[in-house]
Amino acid sequence: MSGPNIAWGIAPIGWRNDDMPEIGAGNTLQHLLSDIVVAGFEGTEVGGFFPEASVLNKELELRRLRIAGQWFSSYLIRDGLPGVIDSFRTQCEYLRQVKADVIVVSEQTRSIQGTDRDVFAEKPYFDDAEWDALCRGLNELGAAAAEYGLRLVYHHHMGTGVQTAEEIDRLMDGTDASRVSLLYDTGHIFVSDGGCLPLLRKHIGRIGHVHFKDARRTVLDDCRRDGRSFMQSFLSGMFTVPGDGCIDFRDVYAELIGSGYRGWIVIEAEQDPDVAHPLEYALIARRYIDEHLLGGAQTNTRRTQA
Numbered sequence: 001m002s003g004p005n006i007a008w009g010i011a012p013i014g015w016r017n018d019d020m021p022e023i024g025a026g027n028t029l030q031h032l033l034s035d036i037v038v039a040g041f042e043g044t045e046v047g048g049f050f051p052e053a054s055v056l057n058k059e060l061e062l063r064r065l066r067i068a069g070q071w072f073s074s075y076l077i078r079d080g081l082p083g084v085i086d087s088f089r090t091q092c093e094y095l096r097q098v099k100a101d102v103i104v105v106s107e108q109t110r111s112i113q114g115t116d117r118d119v120f121a122e123k124p125y126f127d128d129a130e131w132d133a134l135c136r137g138l139n140e141l142g143a144a145a146a147e148y149g150l151r152l153v154y155h156h157h158m159g160t161g162v163q164t165a166e167e168i169d170r171l172m173d174g175t176d177a178s179r180v181s182l183l184y185d186t187g188h189i190f191v192s193d194g195g196c197l198p199l200l201r202k203h204i205g206r207i208g209h210v211h212f213k214d215a216r217r218t219v220l221d222d223c224r225r226d227g228r229s230f231m232q233s234f235l236s237g238m239f240t241v242p243g244d245g246c247i248d249f250r251d252v253y254a255e256l257i258g259s260g261y262r263g264w265i266v267i268e269a270e271q272d273p274d275v276a277h278p279l280e281y282a283l284i285a286r287r288y289i290d291e292h293l294l295g296g297a298q299t300n301t302r303r304t305q306a
């Protein structure tokens with residue numbers, strides 16, 4: 001890990017995007033993984049285009065990279081636990097084989113993240129019975145994940161029923177801390193609530209995984225004013241890497257380290273790879289981390305070993 005307890009990763013989403021598989025479709029796994037090495041990161045998350053475990057492990061070992069985890073879209077409210085558990089276990093088994101640490105769960109019942117609806121105004125809201133089904137189901141999934149050596153981390157997300165700080169509070173209150181942890185995504189909470197520190201301070205003890213996503217304020221303002229969808233917004237450049245947007249990650253990082261957070265911090269900035277060169281932006285993020293978060297003198301493990 002670089003720094004006492006932190007492993008720095010970068011997500012495939014700058015190269016290929018599971019929400020929009022047509023963009024960056026020419027970027028291969030080998031290209032992505034080699035770019036990650038060039039940019040000095042230690043690992044990544046599994047993208048939808050990744051191969052079976054044995055093939056992936058070979059490519060990872062050749063580059064001394066590791067897998068942090070993978071996204072899982074749950075439909076616990078729509079389908080109930082019986083409709084979700086088999087595919088969840090299948091994904092857990094794959095993640096066990098690639099030696100991942102977490103499975104990232106996001107409830108997608110009535111989500112508008114993949115639609116053309118206004119992501120700033122038309123998110124779904126869950127009623128009491130739905131909250132109950134969601135929290136009970138997540139507790140069960142968390143227990144199942146542990147059987148595979150994985151931690152379930154819940155991803156709050158724009159355009160879903162668990163988006164705002166208030167909704168995240170309810171999810172944290174309604175779930176068992178030993179089974180359900182929180183994935184803290186700076187970009188999503190910033191776009192939703194206008195800041196990222198209050199959520200971090202409130203739930204610091206539950207955080208099991210971190211996504212560092214920055215936002216461009218003027219683009220965000222335009223997207224909100226025009227009522228753009230989630231996908232239109234990121235294609236417009238609403239998100240970017242740390243160091244290129246308006247979030248000050250020094251306070252965020254200091255809080256995480258001060259609290260004793262151990263685990264991954266994954267850079268995750270969806271943009272159109274034809275507009276924002278993925279390696280160029282990975283290098284911008286790496287430089288920002290080294291100069292502003294690790295204090296300039298401290299470099300990442302990979303570079304120290306080189």
Ligand SMILES: O=C1C[C@@H](O)[C@H](O)[C@@H](O)C1=O
Binds near residue numbers: 071113185270
């Ligand atoms: O963690 C994430 C995974 C993506 O598929 C998602 O849409 C993105 O916004 C995100 O934060």
Ligand SMILES: [Co+2]
Binds near residue numbers: 155185211268
């Ligand atoms: Co994220």
